[in-house]
Amino acid sequence: MNNLFVQYLWLIPAFPLAASLLILFLARTRPMAAGVAISGQVCALILAVVAFGWSIQAPGWRGVYNFTWFTFGETAVRIGCLLDPLTAVMVVMIALVSLCIFIFSVGYMAEDKNFARFFAYLSFFSATMLGLVIANSLLSLFVCWELVGLASYLLIGFWIEKPSAAAAAKKAFITTRIGDIGFFVGLLWLYGTCGTVLFYDNGSGCLEPKGLVLLGSSATWVALLIFCGAIGKSGQFPLHVWLPDAMEGPTPVSALIHAATMVAAGVFLVARVYRIFSFGMVQGVTAALTVVVWIGVITALIGAFIALGQSDIKRILAYSTVSQLGLMMVSLGVGGVAAGIIHLLAHGFFKALLFLDSGSVIHGCRNEQDIRKMGGLRRLMPVTFAAYGVGMMALSGVPLLFSGAWTKEEILSATQSWHGSVLPYYLMLLGVFLTALYMTRQMMFVFFGSCRTASKDAHESPKIMTVPLLVLAACVVLFSFVLTPAWPWLERYLTGESATLDLGKLIQPILIVSLVLVAGGIAAGVWIYRGAGEIDPLEQWMPALFGFFERKMWIDELYDHSILAWSLAVARGMAWLDRQVVDGSIRLVGAIAQRFAALTLVCDEEGINHGFDGSCGLTRQLGSRLSVWHSGQIQNYLRAISLGVLALIIVYLWLL
Amino acid sequence: MPVVSFFLIISATLFCIGLMATLTRRHAIFILIGIELMLAAANLNFIVFWRYDSQPHDHPAGILITLFAIAIAAAETAVGLALVIAVYRHYRTTQVNSLDQLKG
Numbered sequence: 001m002n003n004l005f006v007q008y009l010w011l012i013p014a015f016p017l018a019a020s021l022l023i024l025f026l027a028r029t030r031p032m033a034a035g036v037a038i039s040g041q042v043c044a045l046i047l048a049v050v051a052f053g054w055s056i057q058a059p060g061w062r063g064v065y066n067f068t069w070f071t072f073g074e075t076a077v078r079i080g081c082l083l084d085p086l087t088a089v090m091v092v093m094i095a096l097v098s099l100c101i102f103i104f105s106v107g108y109m110a111e112d113k114n115f116a117r118f119f120a121y122l123s124f125f126s127a128t129m130l131g132l133v134i135a136n137s138l139l140s141l142f143v144c145w146e147l148v149g150l151a152s153y154l155l156i157g158f159w160i161e162k163p164s165a166a167a168a169a170k171k172a173f174i175t176t177r178i179g180d181i182g183f184f185v186g187l188l189w190l191y192g193t194c195g196t197v198l199f200y201d202n203g204s205g206c207l208e209p210k211g212l213v214l215l216g217s218s219a220t221w222v223a224l225l226i227f228c229g230a231i232g233k234s235g236q237f238p239l240h241v242w243l244p245d246a247m248e249g250p251t252p253v254s255a256l257i258h259a260a261t262m263v264a265a266g267v268f269l270v271a272r273v274y275r276i277f278s279f280g281m282v283q284g285v286t287a288a289l290t291v292v293v294w295i296g297v298i299t300a301l302i303g304a305f306i307a308l309g310q311s312d313i314k315r316i317l318a319y320s321t322v323s324q325l326g327l328m329m330v331s332l333g334v335g336g337v338a339a340g341i342i343h344l345l346a347h348g349f350f351k352a353l354l355f356l357d358s359g360s361v362i363h364g365c366r367n368e369q370d371i372r373k374m375g376g377l378r379r380l381m382p383v384t385f386a387a388y389g390v391g392m393m394a395l396s397g398v399p400l401l402f403s404g405a406w407t408k409e410e411i412l413s414a415t416q417s418w419h420g421s422v423l424p425y426y427l428m429l430l431g432v433f434l435t436a437l438y439m440t441r442q443m444m445f446v447f448f449g450s451c452r453t454a455s456k457d458a459h460e461s462p463k464i465m466t467v468p469l470l471v472l473a474a475c476v477v478l479f480s481f482v483l484t485p486a487w488p489w490l491e492r493y494l495t496g497e498s499a500t501l502d503l504g505k506l507i508q509p510i511l512i513v514s515l516v517l518v519a520g521g522i523a524a525g526v527w528i529y530r531g532a533g534e535i536d537p538l539e540q541w542m543p544a545l546f547g548f549f550e551r552k553m554w555i556d557e558l559y560d561h562s563i564l565a566w567s568l569a570v571a572r573g574m575a576w577l578d579r580q581v582v583d584g585s586i587r588l589v590g591a592i593a594q595r596f597a598a599l600t601l602v603c604d605e606e607g608i609n610h611g612f613d614g615s616c617g618l619t620r621q622l623g624s625r626l627s628v629w630h631s632g633q634i635q636n637y638l639r640a641i642s643l644g645v646l647a648l649i650i651v652y653l654w655l656l
Numbered sequence: 657m658p659v660v661s662f663f664l665i666i667s668a669t670l671f672c673i674g675l676m677a678t679l680t681r682r683h684a685i686f687i688l689i690g691i692e693l694m695l696a697a698a699n700l701n702f703i704v705f706w707r708y709d710s711q712p713h714d715h716p717a718g719i720l721i722t723l724f725a726i727a728i729a730a731a732e733t734a735v736g737l738a739l740v741i742a743v744y745r746h747y748r749t750t751q752v753n754s755l756d757q758l759k760g
Binding site: 627630631632633634635638639642 | 675678679680687752753755756757758759
């Protein structure tokens with residue numbers, strides 16, 4: 001194993017981090033901030049591509065470089081860098097998507113007064129995300145994980161003057177924290193049983209056979225606790241509520257963090273520690289993986305249904321992201337790790353594309369986000385429309401040319417062959433249908449039909465925004481060439497095998513099923529939403545069901561009335577207890593002390609002070625009485641002496 | 657030669673006059689004079705008891721002590737007068753009843 005390059009792998013996140021600090025402290029002007037951020041990202045991308053090139057030298061190659069971070073008593077905490085196919089594809093995807101989004105942001109944020117701060121945060125996010133994927137220790141992964149959460153918090157609340165943005169940032173931070181508690185406990189448990197949190201360490205890491213044997217039966221619990229973190233970060237049911245609210249941030253942020261990269265961190269985490277999840281596998285099924293599958297299925301369907309009832313262009317995409325992340329989780333759960341990861345990569349590209357495109361639409365419609373007020377944009381914004389079409393078809397899974405179709409097909413075939421249950425497969429087919437339906441609905445509202453209020457004077461976005469769109473669209477299409485069943489190079493690369501070209505495998509039976517469903521979804525969408533006005537046809541047809549979807553299945557309200565209400569009640573009870581019991585006892589002690597002090601005061605005033613004053617006064621009175629005799633007249637004294645002597649003489653004579 | 661008691665009565669009378677002057681006069685000079693009278697009475701007593709001794713001419717003790725006392729009285733009077741002058745300069749008076757700064 002040649003670890004020469006792996007030693008310097010930390011340079012990949014170091015460049016954006018340095019850029020972030022540079023912008024925060026030195027380069028505050030607009031051109032400098034954008035220049036520094038983009039050049040940092042370009043350096044990271046070049047290194048990422050080199051890393052990728054390094055890792056394809058042999059199938060299944062893995063490079064590890066560990067070092068001691070600090071020594072605590074006799075325990076040395078070691079962290080390190082890891083370069084394996086999973087890391088390599090992730091760094092390339094993150095660096096590339098980030099770069100496109102950085103360039104797009106130069107145009108999108110051009111009029112924002114906090115332009116430099118925005119780029120500092122974006123670079124910081126990019127650095128932490130790259131740090132997360134190269135980590136060879138669950139500890140450093142966790143640190144980056146939390147920093148990614150911080151970056152997300154800062155960027156959702158970037159327009160801090162909007163109360164809804166501040167609330168959304170807080171909600172995102174707290175909701176993901178709930179999952180992270182589980183992750184942290186899992187991390188501690190893992191350290192407690194394995195004695196190490198390094199993934200690979202020459203045979204003694206926690207993902208290597210020795211570590212897994214040490215873990216034994218607690219593997220399921222550790223896996224589920226770590227999965228809690230993934231649920232929070234990847235917006236899985238029941239912690240998905242923060243992700244749609246996170247769309248309060250600027251659109252490039254939504255594209256980068258809440259669609260393409262950060263939310264994929266949960267999926268990446270599960271894939272990274274997959275060996276813990278699959279430890280003790282019987283016919284491809286373990287308890288932990290079954291939980292992953294069902295959480296994924298529920299999330300995928302909830303997301304897809306809610307997306308049907310939303311009218312904010314970004315919220316539709318947000319719920320679509322929730323749904324797609326659920327799909328990836330299903331894939332991981334049924335054993336299709338490589339399929340899940342390639343869907344993650346493909347999703348990263350096309351979701352970033354869709355979000356940036358929606359940013360372009362919002363920009364063109366003067367910050368209007370309601371799709372019912374748009375319409376007819378295909379003539380006014382042709383480039384945006386074309387790019388959106390590519391993204392939409394990739395997301396829906398239109399076969400042959402678009403990457404999303406191939407990855408989805410891989411996931412479906414993995415789900416089909418799962419031994420746990422057949423239900424997830426059929427539910428996933430329903431998900432595919434719904435995805436095509438809600439994306440068609442969005443296309444119909446935004447780009448087709450007649451111009452409505454917001455789209456009357458829409459205009460195409462500037463070059464700096466459309467070029468990244470076209471680059472991403474090209475990536476979405478070109479990416480599909482390494483994904484097809486005929487030459488599944490990327491999938492084989494991830495599983496550590498080499499791929500061969502076989503055109504005969506291009507058309508699989510599942511492709512036909514998928515094609516039928518997607519075509520059905522698109523056709524249904526076109527039929528339902530043709531000539532849609534400002535009112536949703538589904539709303540007219542089934543107001544109750546639509547309302548249910550529009551209100552996000554009442555999940556937020558459910559949380560408000562259950563968990564939030566309970567914690568509020570407990571807090572009130574505690575406040576009462578504090579005020580009445582704790583404060584009361586303190587007041588009682590205070591009152592006792594006051595009474596005692598009053599008593600002491602009386603003793604002091606009446607006893608000691610008056611006694612002393614009294615004796616002083618007596619002495620003084622006596623003195624003033626006696627001082628009368630002291631007349632100062634010497635003759636008086638002499639008279640007294642004379643009388644005394646006379647008296648003594650008389651006594652003397654009388655005694656004789 | 658008259659009896660000894662005659663001289664003693666004169667001496668006692670002189671002493672009483674001096675004492676009364678010292679105790680009652682308000683003027684500092686008169687008090688000094690009173691003191692001188694009392695000293696004179698005491699000197700007279702020395703002389704009388706010396707003169708009426710059985711062998712008075714064997715030793716000159718009475719005369720010597722008297723002369724000695726006169727010399728001391730002269731010095732004492734000088735000091736007294738100096739005090740009176742100092743008091744007068746300070747208080748502009750020689751009336752002893754107005755010198756009551758030691759009054760309690």
